[in-house]
Amino acid sequence: MDWQALILSLQLAAVTLAVLLPPGMLLARWLAYTTFKGKAWIEALVVLPLVLPPTVLGYYLLVGLGGASPIGRWAAEHLNLQLTFNFLGLVVASVIFNIPFLVQPVQRAFEAIPRQLGEAAAVSGLSGWQTFWRVELPLAWPGVLSAMVLTFVHTLGEFGVVLMIGGSIPGETKTIAIAIYDRVQAFDLASADRMALALLLLSLAAVGASFFASARIAVRR
Amino acid sequence: MTGDAAADSRALQVTVSQTLPMPLAGSFRCEAGELMALVGPSGAGKTSMLRVVAGLMRPTRGSVHVGSQIWCDTAQGVFLPPQQRHVGLVFQNYALMPHLNALHNVALALLHLREPQRLARARHWLDHVQLSSQLQARRPAELSGGQQQRVAVARALAREPRLLLLDEPFSAIDQMSRRGLYRLLADLRKEFDIPIVLVTHDLQEARLLADRLVVMDGGQVLQQGTPDAIHRAPRNARVADLVGIQNRLRGQWLGRASHDGRGLLRWTGDTTGTDSGPVLNVRDKGKLPAGQPVTWVIPGDGITLLDTAPETTQGPIADQFAVQVVDARFLGEITLATLDVVGMPGVELRLTLAGSKRGTLALGTTLGVRLDLDQVHVMPLRE
Numbered sequence: 001m002d003w004q005a006l007i008l009s010l011q012l013a014a015v016t017l018a019v020l021l022p023p024g025m026l027l028a029r030w031l032a033y034t035t036f037k038g039k040a041w042i043e044a045l046v047v048l049p050l051v052l053p054p055t056v057l058g059y060y061l062l063v064g065l066g067g068a069s070p071i072g073r074w075a076a077e078h079l080n081l082q083l084t085f086n087f088l089g090l091v092v093a094s095v096i097f098n099i100p101f102l103v104q105p106v107q108r109a110f111e112a113i114p115r116q117l118g119e120a121a122a123v124s125g126l127s128g129w130q131t132f133w134r135v136e137l138p139l140a141w142p143g144v145l146s147a148m149v150l151t152f153v154h155t156l157g158e159f160g161v162v163l164m165i166g167g168s169i170p171g172e173t174k175t176i177a178i179a180i181y182d183r184v185q186a187f188d189l190a191s192a193d194r195m196a197l198a199l200l201l202l203s204l205a206a207v208g209a210s211f212f213a214s215a216r217i218a219v220r221r
Numbered sequence: 222m223t224g225d226a227a228a229d230s231r232a233l234q235v236t237v238s239q240t241l242p243m244p245l246a247g248s249f250r251c252e253a254g255e256l257m258a259l260v261g262p263s264g265a266g267k268t269s270m271l272r273v274v275a276g277l278m279r280p281t282r283g284s285v286h287v288g289s290q291i292w293c294d295t296a297q298g299v300f301l302p303p304q305q306r307h308v309g310l311v312f313q314n315y316a317l318m319p320h321l322n323a324l325h326n327v328a329l330a331l332l333h334l335r336e337p338q339r340l341a342r343a344r345h346w347l348d349h350v351q352l353s354s355q356l357q358a359r360r361p362a363e364l365s366g367g368q369q370q371r372v373a374v375a376r377a378l379a380r381e382p383r384l385l386l387l388d389e390p391f392s393a394i395d396q397m398s399r400r401g402l403y404r405l406l407a408d409l410r411k412e413f414d415i416p417i418v419l420v421t422h423d424l425q426e427a428r429l430l431a432d433r434l435v436v437m438d439g440g441q442v443l444q445q446g447t448p449d450a451i452h453r454a455p456r457n458a459r460v461a462d463l464v465g466i467q468n469r470l471r472g473q474w475l476g477r478a479s480h481d482g483r484g485l486l487r488w489t490g491d492t493t494g495t496d497s498g499p500v501l502n503v504r505d506k507g508k509l510p511a512g513q514p515v516t517w518v519i520p521g522d523g524i525t526l527l528d529t530a531p532e533t534t535q536g537p538i539a540d541q542f543a544v545q546v547v548d549a550r551f552l553g554e555i556t557l558a559t560l561d562v563v564g565m566p567g568v569e570l571r572l573t574l575a576g577s578k579r580g581t582l583a584l585g586t587t588l589g590v591r592l593d594l595d596q597v598h599v600m601p602l603r604e
Contacts, residue, residue, distance in 0.1 A: 119277050120316035122303040124330035124376060134329065138320045 001194050004171055005179035012087070012175060013155040016094040017148060024102040025144070029136070031103070032110035050100040058164025061093045065165070085167050090175075093165045094155050101150045109143020110136065142214040149210035153203045230288040233384055233416040237273055237283035245269050245280065247442025249435045251416040256406075258431035259420045261463060266440035267420040268313070271386050274418065275310050276303035287383050287416070306384075309377030313389040315369045317361040323347060323372045324357045330379040346375040350405060367398030374405070378413075385409070385417045391426060406430060424465050436460050454598045458516040461600070466518045467571040474599065476511035478502055484509075485538075486517060486599060490565045498565065499539040503597040514602040521573055523596030527589035530563070541591045544570065549582040558582055560590065 065083040121131040159177040166173030183192040231253035251257040259267040272278035285293040327343035350371040435445040455461040475485035484505030530543035548559035
């Protein structure tokens, strides 16, 4: 059992979620509440990481963020940061490939709130923020919760993108999914077995807990 | 300051004029303590008008004043958001927050208070609309339509509004609970001396509750006045239709009669030409040219049922006619009767009757009617 890889995966999932959640929710709410020309294109762009093969996404991220790319060069010159083959690179990639997993369910949750409730809140004197915290967020919460779980679990298990942009540097970019692959390649099936089972149970527990919580919220209503 | 001027300072005055995104035009005024009903078919623009007043919709051109406060004036570029308007709005489906119980729904309109006072105040308003403390702890889904409406009213009142707006508030409530809510509304009127605007498509309800009606259709305000005045003198055929005047009849204006203030109206059928039919001597406002095709109305009060048909048609100028009963529906305390006018194919009069006269209404019986010609109101066919 490669504990270092498991902890790294959990760290990556937590950081990804923390970075993606605020802007992801803003984007989802904006897409839910506004209609404009070209909205379909933005929605398509949001879903793109879901339909692209992970290796294709990983390849473009590697080329786009690498030291030879404009973004990579700019980050190296101005921020003294390297964006590939390290933890930071994994976070950037992970945030990008998780956009659809977070934004889509949250957008659906906001769309399901009747418009009149927002108007009733405004007439009752609530500001935009008060309406968000006291009306929209509690009503969208089951959707937000399942989006968060989906993002977290999906990050734990992602393989292709992580391998392309991070390689397999122990303690830096070697996540649990890569460690499992590594062990299988070395014919250490016993280790692979344990880690695969750990990942399976962790994912099952997280998804199960989110469904249980959503069902309880639904019953209370 | 006189009493009138004091009332003026809290009256609602609305003027709207726009064509896009939807046509909406008209102006009306509602005094403090007055209940005004916006009536019209669905799609008439009643709810849009209410949304403009509440600040949920910005008109292209228009103004909303409450007393000396300017809530909206497009000419001056003023538009207060709903949060700053202190308006109580009861939505058609109440728009209660599904995740909050009744008490917290009302408390939501009191966020400017600290939590203990907020809940105490919310409880006060819910007690005021007679919702038991047991029901106050329930969520909207566990309350009946009438109870939800009381919560919505309490939430609107908690704003201590300068104006109360009610959008079809009784549409989702059964007849039994309605009576209790009518009484609640009557009590609120006495207690809060503010303008109250009610949107409804139910004319009976409007007549029952409102001091004044504003009739709307196709986004336009067509007429306003007391229910009685509108019924006696609808401005045009469309208004007569919308306020449910039963006896809308065709005719041709013949011009001024011999003496002052009267004119001659030929009563024509729908199918017959305009040159035959009895002539009625009615009141003339001097607005119509001779020969103009017209619609005319007569309220139910202006039609008296006679036990027997008149002898013969009494010369060229008539007020009594033979009729035959073609339909009589006994609806408990009242009877709706349809009478064919003898000698005028296709022309019908409709009457609502109560009392002992109803006994004579066997189908096929020939009776008489006398029209009170002073109550006849004549409108040009197209305006």
